Amino acid sequence: SRTAKPRRGRSSFVVVANRLPVDRVEGADGTPQWRRSPGGLVTALDPVMRVNKGAWIGWAGSTDEAPEPFDEAGMHLVSVPLSATEVENYYEGFSNATLWPLYHDVIAPPVYRREWWEAYVQVNQRFAQAAAEVADREAVVWIHDYQLQLVPEMLRALRPDLRIGYFLHIPLPPVELFGRLPWRQQILRGLLGADLIGFQRPGAASNFLRLTRRLLGYQTQRDQVFLPDGRVVRARSFPISIDVAELEEIARRPETHRRAEEIREEIGSPAKVLLGIDRLDYTKGIAERIHAFAELLNDGVVSPDEATFIQVATPSRERVEQYKLLRDEVELAVGRVNGTHGRIGRPAVTYLHSSHDRVELAALYRAADVMVVTPLRDGMNLVAKEYVACRYDNTGTLVLSEFAGAADEFRQAFLVNPYDVDGLKSTLVDAIRLDPRTATRKMRSMRRHLVEHDVDKWASSFLTALTGDMRT
Ligand code: ADP
Numbered sequence: 454s455r456t457a458k459p460r461r462g463r464s465s466f467v468v469v470a471n472r473l474p475v476d477r478v479e480g481a482d483g484t485p486q487w488r489r490s491p492g493g494l495v496t497a498l499d500p501v502m503r504v505n506k507g508a509w510i511g512w513a514g515s516t517d518e519a520p521e522p523f524d525e526a527g528m529h530l531v532s533v534p535l536s537a538t539e540v541e542n543y544y545e546g547f548s549n550a551t552l553w554p555l556y557h558d559v560i561a562p563p564v565y566r567r568e569w570w571e572a573y574v575q576v577n578q579r580f581a582q583a584a585a586e587v588a589d590r591e592a593v594v595w596i597h598d599y600q601l602q603l604v605p606e607m608l609r610a611l612r613p614d615l616r617i618g619y620f621l622h623i624p625l626p627p628v629e630l631f632g633r634l635p636w637r638q639q640i641l642r643g644l645l646g647a648d649l650i651g652f653q654r655p656g657a658a659s660n661f662l663r664l665t666r667r668l669l670g671y672q673t674q675r676d677q678v679f680l681p682d683g684r685v686v687r688a689r690s691f692p693i694s695i696d697v698a699e700l701e702e703i704a705r706r707p708e709t710h711r712r713a714e715e716i717r718e719e720i721g722s723p724a725k726v727l728l729g730i731d732r733l734d735y736t737k738g739i740a741e742r743i744h745a746f747a748e749l750l751n752d753g754v755v756s757p758d759e760a761t762f763i764q765v766a767t768p769s770r771e772r773v774e775q776y777k778l779l780r781d782e783v784e785l786a787v788g789r790v791n792g793t794h795g796r797i798g799r800p801a802v803t804y805l806h807s808s809h810d811r812v813e814l815a816a817l818y819r820a821a822d823v824m825v826v827t828p829l830r831d832g833m834n835l836v837a838k839e840y841v842a843c844r845y846d847n848t849g850t851l852v853l854s855e856f857a858g859a860a861d862e863f864r865q866a867f868l869v870n871p872y873d874v875d876g877l878k879s880t881l882v883d884a885i886r887l888d889p890r891t892a893t894r895k896m897r898s899m900r901r902h903l904v905e906h907d908v909d910k911w912a913s914s915f916l917t918a919l920t921g922d923m924r925t
Pocket residue numbers: 491492493494496730731732765766767807808809810814833834835836837839
C-alpha cells in the first residue's frame with residue numbers, strides 16, 4: 454500500500470468510523486439483514502450523513518466476508534473487513550480493553566498488550582487506505598473516535614490533498630493517566646495528521662494541547678499546535694447533540710402515548726417511574742444507581758408503590774472480561790432487590806438486557822417521571838439529551854452525573870456525584886418528590902438550550918471550522 458499512487462475516488466465528503474450505521478446480522482431464516490448499530494456515535498452522525506449524502510467507511514460488525522459497497526438512505530456505505538483475530542486484538546483488545554478504560558479515568562484497569570497494538574496499527578492502516586480510495590480530490594474527510602486515532606496521519610501520508618477532521622467522542626484524560634500508555638507518542642502523532650481535532654468538552658481540548666507540549670515538546674498557542682514541519686493543527690471542543698425534532702415528533706405521536714401508558718400499567722402502575730437506558734457498560738454507573746435505589750427501599754425511605762425502576766441495558770462488547778463481570782454484578786443486584794421488594798405483577802426493578810427501536814425508547818422516555826443518568830465518566834451522554842427532547846410538555850426530572858459532558862449544558866438538572874452513595878440516594882428522593890412547578894421550570898430551561906444546540910449545529914460548526922478560514 455505504501456507504493457500506491459493517490460487514487461481519486463468519487464466522494465467529496467467522507468466519514469470514517471469503526472462502525473457503519475448498520476450492522477449485518479443473521480435473520481431468523483438465516484439470510485443476512487441490516488440493523489441499526491448501537492451507541493451515541495451512530496445516533497449523532499446518522500442524521501448528519503442523511504443530509505450531506507456522503508460516503509461512510511466502517512466495519513459491518515461481523516467477521517463474515519465484507520459486503521460490496523452499497524447505497525442506503527442517500528449514503529454510500531463502504532465496509533472494511535475485520536478477521537476474527539482482528540476483532541479480538543484491535544476491537545475487543547486495544548480499543549475496548551486498553552483505550553476505553555484508560556480514557557474513562559481507569560474505572561476498570563486497562564490492559565497493555567503489544568500484539569493488540571500491532572493489530573490496531575494494521576487495522577488503522579486499512580481504514581486509511583479505504584478512505585484514500587473513496588475520497589475525491591481535495592475532499593473533506595471526517596474521522597471519528599478512539600478506534601481510529603492513527604488514521605489522520607496515515608491518510609495524510611497517502612493523500613496530502615485532503616482536508617482532514619477528527620472528532621473524539623469519548624473523554625481525553627490528563628497527562629497523569631494518558632502518560633501511562635506505552636504508545637502515547639504514536640497516538641498523538643496520529644491525531645495530529647488532522648487539520649482540526651474536536652473534543653466534547655473544553656477540558657479535553659486543553660488536555661490534548663498540554664499532552665502535545667509535554668510528550669512531544671511542541672509549541673502551542675490558544676487552540677493551535679505548531680508542528681516541526683510548519684503545519685498548524687487546531688484542537689477545540691464541539692459538544693455533540695441529537696436530532697431533537699425527529700425524536701420529539703416520535704414522542705408526540707398518540708401511539709407513543711398509548712404505549713407509555715401501557716408500560717406503566719404493565720409494571721403495576723406505581724406512582725413514580727424511574728428510568729435508566731444505557732449500553733451495559735461499566736462507565737455508565739448502572740450498578741451504582743441500582744444499589745442506591747435498593748438502599749432506599751431497604752431503609753424504608755421509598756416504598757415500591759411510590760416508585761419503581763426500569764433499567765434497559767443494551768448488550769455491549771460481551772466478550773470483553775470487564776463487561777462480563779459487570780453483567781453479573783448488575784443482574785445479581787436486580788435479582789436481590791426484586792426478591793426482597795417485588796410482588797407478583799409489580800417488580801421493584803424491571804430489567805431488560807436488550808435493545809429497542811426509537812419508538813419504544815420514546816415511549817419509555819414518556820413513561821418516566823425521573824430519568825437517572827449516572828455515569829462515572831462519559832464523553833457526552835446522549836440519553837440525557839433524548840429524555841429532554843421527549844419531554845416537550847416540560848414535565849419530568851433529570852438526575853445527571855457531574856462526570857457526563859452533558860452536565861456542562863444541563864445546569865438545571867439534579868447534578869450528582871455517583872460515587873457518593875448518600876448524595877445519590879438523597880438526590881433520587883428529591884427528584885421523586887419534586888414539586889411540579891419547579892420541575893417545569895427546570896425542564897423548560899434545559900429544553901430551550903437543547904433545541905438551540907441540536908446535532909446539525911454541532912456538525913455545521915465543526916465542518917465550518919474545518920473547511921472555512923483556518924486562520925484565527
Ligand atoms: P454511548 O455512546 O456510550 O453508548 P450515549 O448515551 O451517548 O452513550 O448514546 C447511546 C445511544 O444508544 C442513544 O442514542 C440511546 O438511545 C441508544 N441506546 C441506549 N440503550 C439502548 C437500548 N437498550 N436500545 C436501543 N438503543 C439504545
